[in-house]
Amino acid sequence: MSTTFVLPVGFASADLFNWLETAAPHELDDLPFGLVAMAHDGTVEHYNLAEARLSGLTPDRVIGRNFFTAVAPCTNNFMVAYRFESEPELDSVVDYVFTFRLAPMKVRLRLLQHHGARHMYLAVDKRD
Amino acid sequence: MDARPAPAYEELLEFLYLTPVGIIKFRPDGQIELANPMAAQLLMPLSEDGDLSDLYVLLAAVAPDLRASVERFLPTAGPICDDRRLVVLCARKILTLTINKINTGTLMAVIRDITRTVEQEVRIFDDQQRFRAIFDNIRDYAIYTVSLDGRVEEWNRTLSRIGGWEPADVTGAPISIFFPPGQAGKPQSSALLEHALQYGSAEFEGWRVRKDGSRFWGDSAATILPDREDKATGFVIITRDLTERKLREDGLVAQATTDPLTGALNRRAGEARLDDLFSRLQRSGQTFAVLMIDCDHFKAVNDRWGHSGGDKVLVSLVEICRDRLRDGDAVIRWGGEEFVLLLPNAHGENAVLVAERLRQSVEVATIEYNGNTIPVTISIGVATADKADVRAEEVVQRADEAMYRAKHAGRNQVAETTVTIFVTVSAPLRSDPHPPLCYSRGS
Numbered sequence: 001m002s003t004t005f006v007l008p009v010g011f012a013s014a015d016l017f018n019w020l021e022t023a024a025p026h027e028l029d030d031l032p033f034g035l036v037a038m039a040h041d042g043t044v045e046h047y048n049l050a051e052a053r054l055s056g057l058t059p060d061r062v063i064g065r066n067f068f069t070a071v072a073p074c075t076n077n078f079m080v081a082y083r084f085e086s087e088p089e090l091d092s093v094v095d096y097v098f099t100f101r102l103a104p105m106k107v108r109l110r111l112l113q114h115h116g117a118r119h120m121y122l123a124v125d126k127r128d
Numbered sequence: 129m130d131a132r133p134a135p136a137y138e139e140l141l142e143f144l145y146l147t148p149v150g151i152i153k154f155r156p157d158g159q160i161e162l163a164n165p166m167a168a169q170l171l172m173p174l175s176e177d178g179d180l181s182d183l184y185v186l187l188a189a190v191a192p193d194l195r196a197s198v199e200r201f202l203p204t205a206g207p208i209c210d211d212r213r214l215v216v217l218c219a220r221k222i223l224t225l226t227i228n229k230i231n232t233g234t235l236m237a238v239i240r241d242i243t244r245t246v247e248q249e250v251r252i253f254d255d256q257q258r259f260r261a262i263f264d265n266i267r268d269y270a271i272y273t274v275s276l277d278g279r280v281e282e283w284n285r286t287l288s289r290i291g292g293w294e295p296a297d298v299t300g301a302p303i304s305i306f307f308p309p310g311q312a313g314k315p316q317s318s319a320l321l322e323h324a325l326q327y328g329s330a331e332f333e334g335w336r337v338r339k340d341g342s343r344f345w346g347d348s349a350a351t352i353l354p355d356r357e358d359k360a361t362g363f364v365i366i367t368r369d370l371t372e373r374k375l376r377e378d379g380l381v382a383q384a385t386t387d388p389l390t391g392a393l394n395r396r397a398g399e400a401r402l403d404d405l406f407s408r409l410q411r412s413g414q415t416f417a418v419l420m421i422d423c424d425h426f427k428a429v430n431d432r433w434g435h436s437g438g439d440k441v442l443v444s445l446v447e448i449c450r451d452r453l454r455d456g457d458a459v460i461r462w463g464g465e466e467f468v469l470l471l472p473n474a475h476g477e478n479a480v481l482v483a484e485r486l487r488q489s490v491e492v493a494t495i496e497y498n499g500n501t502i503p504v505t506i507s508i509g510v511a512t513a514d515k516a517d518v519r520a521e522e523v524v525q526r527a528d529e530a531m532y533r534a535k536h537a538g539r540n541q542v543a544e545t546t547v548t549i550f551v552t553v554s555a556p557l558r559s560d561p562h563p564p565l566c567y568s569r570g571s
Binding site (some may be wrong): 057071095104105 | 172272
């Protein structure tokens with residue numbers, strides 16, 4: 001038996017941020033795309049299962065570290081880290097290449113940040 | 129759920145994720161098999177659509193010969209390129225590329241971002257170039273570096289321009305060759321360097337010597353060159369030719385100290401000179417004589433020849449005095465038609481002789497004015513300074529009194545007063561302590 005599971009939001013949903021802010025950890029893990037929830041200084045607070053599968057890193061290893069300097073230094077640049085740092089209101093999709101498990105993979109990144117929110121988020125989805 | 133990766137595998141993965149250089153495994157046809165995140169980050173600006181599959185395509189703009197280099201490399205293994213510089217203009221980055229052939233089917237590449245290192249190199253190079261340009265082209269400043277023991281190491285062209293020195297004369301030579309010999313035996317250059325060592329820098333102004341032995345007035349600033357521990361390793365000395373300024377200043381000094389009509393010292397400068405002589409007398413006993421000169425019947429000269437005729441007489445008087453005097457003697461316009469002569473180391477008869485010759489010279493001089501000759505005579509009072517004098521003015525006053533005696537005795541003559549040095553209160557030798565000695569004309 002299989003249950004049809006309807007996701008409340010997608011990678012491109014307009015209300016993704018609001019959903020993420022109220023979602024329970026297991027709901028983040030159910031998302032079909034990678035999701036990293038960070039404190040505003042970049043410390044990883046949730047690293048969902050899809051992201052863990054892509055990168056090959058387990059959430060326990062990653063949580064508590066600074067994402068831009070100690071997990072994915074390839075994002076510590078003006079395209080990703082600098083935008084989080086300089087744009088307090090941020091909702092932007094960026095084409096990028098990640099080398100998950102050392103194989104370059106084209107991805108779309110969605111950078112989300114709102115003033116006064118609990119977290120800032122990096123969503124990672126494959127593209128063709 | 130899928131099996132979690134073994135910790136060792138995850139650790140290696142993470143190791144490669146965090147490696148700050150780009151590492152790429154690729155095939156001879158350029159297909160990238162593995163790349164770490166830093167490699168992707170460095171190559172991404174070179175990819176038009178984010179496609180990182182073919183290394184040759186990615187590097188076509190910056191290393192178009194890469195495929196050929198790999199194909200030409202015949203050994204089964206070995207280095208193909210080592211730290212080759214790639215300039216990625218679009219990303220304003222400079223990368224280095226190292227490629228090693230592992231076997232016929234596998235190559236490994238390392239890409240590093242050296243933008244900052246290069247920027248630093250460029251900055252240092254620019255600074256050096258800029259410094260070199262300044263060093264060589266500053267026209268008015270001779271710059272040279274000097275070892276701790278005072279020998280010239282490096283120097284710029286200006287040294288030849290302002291000093292006439294050539295490289296062979298200067299390199300390795302002691303800097304004392306640029307300075308005139310010091311007065312107390314020690315060259316000025318040693319004092320300059322000693323000062324700089326003590327205070328970090330020192331600046332001396334004075335005469336400097338050109339190669340041909342001639343002199344120019346210069347300013348030399350010495351600064352120590354410290355090493356990292358702040359210990360002096362040598363000096364840099366900058367010398368400017370200030371001759372023109374010196375001459376201009378001397379001109380200003382002359383303006384401030386001389387009488388504009390006659391060129392004699394003015395009263396203020398004359399009094400200063402008098403004070404100098406007087407304190408030297410007090411200090412070391414070196415005496416001096418004062419001649420007070422007054423032009424006879426000057427009012428009549430003015431009435432007869434006008435003021436410009438009178439001026440001509442005053443100018444001529446000073447010229448005659450100058451002709452008769454030694455270096456070191458001073459002619460002072462004391463006021464109106466009165467002049468004071470200061471004769472260092474002259475006294476008594478000696479000074480009277482000088483005065484008498486002067487009187488005669490004026491008497492026989494032909495002072496031409498508008499085609500006529502103005503006849504002029506002078507009366508001179510002579511006084512010799514003495515250690516018993518308390519103030520310099522006393523000597524001038526005695527000369528003045530003697531001059532009036534000469535006037536009263538008929539003008540055109542020399543009168544002298546001498547101090548009676550050994551006066552005993554109980555038995556005065558003379559009632560007048562300053563008896564006049566009149567030398568009348570023809571007497």
